[in-house]
Amino acid sequence: MQEHDNVYTKAYAIQLDQHDNLAHFRKEFYIKENSIYLDGNSLGLLSKRAEKSVLNLLESWKQLGIDGWTQGENPWFYLSEELGQKMAPLVGGKSEEVIVTGSTTVNLHQLVSTFYQPQGNKTKILADDLNFPSDIYALQSQLLLKGFDPAEHLIQVKSRDGHTLLEDDIIEAMTEEIALILLPGVLYRSGQILDMKRLTTEAHKRGSVIGFDLCHSIGSIPHQLSDWEADFAFWCNYKHLNGGPGGVGGLYVNQKHLGQKPGLAGWFSSRKDKQFDMEHTLTPAEDAGAFQIGTPHVLSVAPIIGSLEIFAEAGIKNIRRKSLQLTQYMMDLIQHELRDLEFTIQNPLEDEKRGGHLYIEHKEAARICKALKAEGIVPDFRNPNGIRLAPVALYNTFEEVWNSVQILKTIMVEERYMQFKNEREVVA
Numbered sequence: 394m395q396e397h398d399n400v401y402t403k404a405y406a407i408q409l410d411q412h413d414n415l416a417h418f419r420k421e422f423y424i425k426e427n428s429i430y431l432d433g434n435s436l437g438l439l440s441k442r443a444e445k446s447v448l449n450l451l452e453s454w455k456q457l458g459i460d461g462w463t464q465g466e467n468p469w470f471y472l473s474e475e476l477g478q479k480m481a482p483l484v485g486g487k488s489e490e491v492i493v494t495g496s497t498t499v500n501l502h503q504l505v506s507t508f509y510q511p512q513g514n515k516t517k518i519l520a521d522d523l524n525f526p527s528d529i530y531a532l533q534s535q536l537l538l539k540g541f542d543p544a545e546h547l548i549q550v551k552s553r554d555g556h557t558l559l560e561d562d563i564i565e566a567m568t569e570e571i572a573l574i575l576l577p578g579v580l581y582r583s584g585q586i587l588d589m590k591r592l593t594t595e596a597h598k599r600g601s602v603i604g605f606d607l608c609h610s611i612g613s614i615p616h617q618l619s620d621w622e623a624d625f626a627f628w629c630n631y632k633h634l635n636g637g638p639g640g641v642g643g644l645y646v647n648q649k650h651l652g653q654k655p656g657l658a659g660w661f662s663s664r665k666d667k668q669f670d671m672e673h674t675l676t677p678a679e680d681a682g683a684f685q686i687g688t689p690h691v692l693s694v695a696p697i698i699g700s701l702e703i704f705a706e707a708g709i710k711n712i713r714r715k716s717l718q719l720t721q722y723m724m725d726l727i728q729h730e731l732r733d734l735e736f737t738i739q740n741p742l743e744d745e746k747r748g749g750h751l752y753i754e755h756k757e758a759a760r761i762c763k764a765l766k767a768e769g770i771v772p773d774f775r776n777p778n779g780i781r782l783a784p785v786a787l788y789n790t791f792e793e794v795w796n797s798v799q800i801l802k803t804i805m806v807e808e809r810y811m812q813f814k815n816e817r818e819v820v821a
Contacts, residue, residue, distance in 0.1 A: 401729050406795035409722070415707055415715050415786055422635075422788040428769045429793045434609060434750040434783035435773050437635030442699030450695040467698060469691045470665070474682055476694065477643065479701045483634075483709055484607065484626060485617035486645045489680035493630070493643045493694060494661075497608055498527045500627040500644045501575075503684050505535045506656025508602045508625060509573045515600070516541060519566055519574045521558055522549040525581050528606055532575060556583040556739045556752070563587075564595045574603040578610035578626075579748035582775055584740040586614060586748050590621040597622065608632060611643075613716055613749030615709050618645055625650070630697055633749060633785070634704070637696040641689070646681045653677075659686035703787065712786045716749050719784035722791055723751055726798040734805045739779070750783035760813035764804045767813075770797050776817055 399405045410416060422438045424430065430438060446467075453465040462470045478488040495503065509518065518532050533543040550566050552558055557580070567574065574596050579586050589605055596603035604625035610616065612633030618626055626645040630636030654677050655662050662683050667676040677683035704712070724738060740752040755761055755778060762774040773781035784794050804810055 401726065403792065403795050406722075406791040409718070409791035413715065413791070415711060416790070418703060418707055418787045419790065421703060424788060428771065429789075429797050430771045431782045431784060431789070431797060432771045432773045433635075433785035433788075434613075434632055434781060436631055436638055437612075437633060437700075437785070438788055439637070439696070440635055440700055440703060442702055443635060443637065443696035444699070446697075446699035447692070447695040450691065450698070469689060472691065472694060473661075473685060473689045474680070476697055476701065477681060479705065480643055480697075483611055483616070483704065484628075484645050485615065485621075486619050487648060489651065490619065490648055491643060491645050492681040492685060493641055493697060494685045494689065495644070496639075496642045497606070497627060497629045498531050499686070500642050500684075501528060501531045501606070502535065503655060503657045503686065504604055504625045504627060504644060504646070505532065505573065505575070506538075507653070507684070508604070508650075508656075509535060509539070511539060511541070511572050514570055515572045517546045517548055517568075517570045517572060519548045519550070519563075519571045519601070521552070521563070521576060523552050523556075523558060523580055523582060524575075524577055525606070525608070528575060528577075556580075557585045557741065558587065560588050560591055563592060567596060567599050567601060569599065571599065571601045574601050576603070576605055578605045578607045578616070579614065581609050582779060582781070583752045584609070584748040584750045584781075586610070586741070586746050589623060590617070593621045593623045609748060609750075612704065612709075612712070614713055619647065622647060622649075630700075634697065635700045635787075637693070639693065640696060641694040644681065644684055646684060651681065651683070652679055653683075655684050655686075657686055661685040661687060661689065707787060715786035716784075717744050717747070719786065719789060719791065719794060720747060720749070720751055723782065723784055723794045723798065726795065727751075727753065730798050730802045731805065734802070749785070750781050753780050753782070754778050755780065757810055757815055759817050760810040760815040761801075761804065763813040764810040765797075765801065767809075768800050768804065770800060774817055 421440045453461045473493050476493040477491040481488045481491040536543045536546050550563050602624045607626050607628035611628045629642045631640040658675050664676045664678045737754045741747045758778040758780050762772050765772050
């Protein structure tokens with residue numbers, strides 16, 4: 394963003410909003426009055442369309458009872474596959490490669506149990522030391538189930554700066570002993586985007602299976618999983634996709650793997666036309682539906698119906714373009730307005746490496762977040778001294794970004810944060 398005398402004024406922010414071609418989507422969301430919501434990277438806001446799709450699905454239950462499985466506007470028996478087709482463009486997958494099912498960690502267990510096949514000296518799993526804890530817990534338990542010691546067989550690439558990863562370091566760790574690789578698409582803390590295409594190519598050169606956790610990237614950046622030939626991926630739908638708290642997740646399996654039996658089989662792994670034959674021999678679905686386990690969580694998946702309509706209309710490329718503008722503008726303001734207040738920006742500065750949220754550090758971060766909430770701004774604290782800020786393209790404005798930084802400056806200059814304890818709440 395070029396520097397002009399008016400760049401740091403509220404008038405300039407308002408001018409940016411006036412030229413925003415996604416601005417009309419803001420009215421689709423329930424936004425609390427006198428509040429600025431910057432935590433969409435943890436839980437996206439409720440849209441009116443998501444609310445409507447929940448009510449419509451409840452109505453189908455009310456009116457149709459068990460016939461809702463095969464009748465109504467969104468028959469439940471086919472809903473996971475239908476939503477997988479609609480979600481596929483967001484991950485760059487083919488419709489048969491994507492299914493909406495399970496939760497993040499359940500889907501990870503399913504995929505690792507399917508694709509982690511240790512043989513000979515190729516027995517280790519490669520991950521990183523910055524990934525979300527749940528992924529690491531799942532990998533450790535999968536190793537134990539196969540009779541391996543996680544301390545020896547789970548290799549975690551170290552970060553050189555405590556915030557980001559170097560693809561060269563990851564590739565160097567891809568030794569002949571690595572059977573499976575799991576990495577985040579976007580690091581949950583710093584927001585760094587990994588070069589998934591390059592990492593997939595290098596993994597396959599070495600005969601390793603590779604998958605990605607897309608929890609912090611789906612809905613905020615475009616993907617081309619099929620073109621990259623990633624083996625698998627999984628994600629939640631309640632962050633940037635606004636699918637509701639605890640909403641159903643999703644997974645991707647490359648077409649070359651379709652047709653094989655899932656590691657964790659269940660009734661809904663079945664091919665649809667065979668499912669009600671009630672045979673004790675599984676005939677798995679020939680698409681990503683095979684990687685379902687149990688009955689779809691119909692009520693929990695309902696918000697995604699409405700949410701995906703918005704994404705189809707807005708377009709992920711347009712969302713990404715505005716997201717980059719919002720985060721760049723917020724970084725410019727932080728560097729200008731807060732330069733003497735001991736804040737450090739720890740997310741990547743380059744567009745191609747920065748996801749949909751910012752990550753700044755301050756020794757008083759916990760109490761600063763509490764002070765921001767007291768002023769109507771909702772940030773996200775990460776222990777021990779991190780603040781995540783996510784101006785979301787679909788419902789945040791440039792004026793909100795400007796106001797947030799000004800309020801943060803006031804909190805610091807007037808030391809309003811001092812009235813709070815510098816320790817995290819039970820849920821941070």
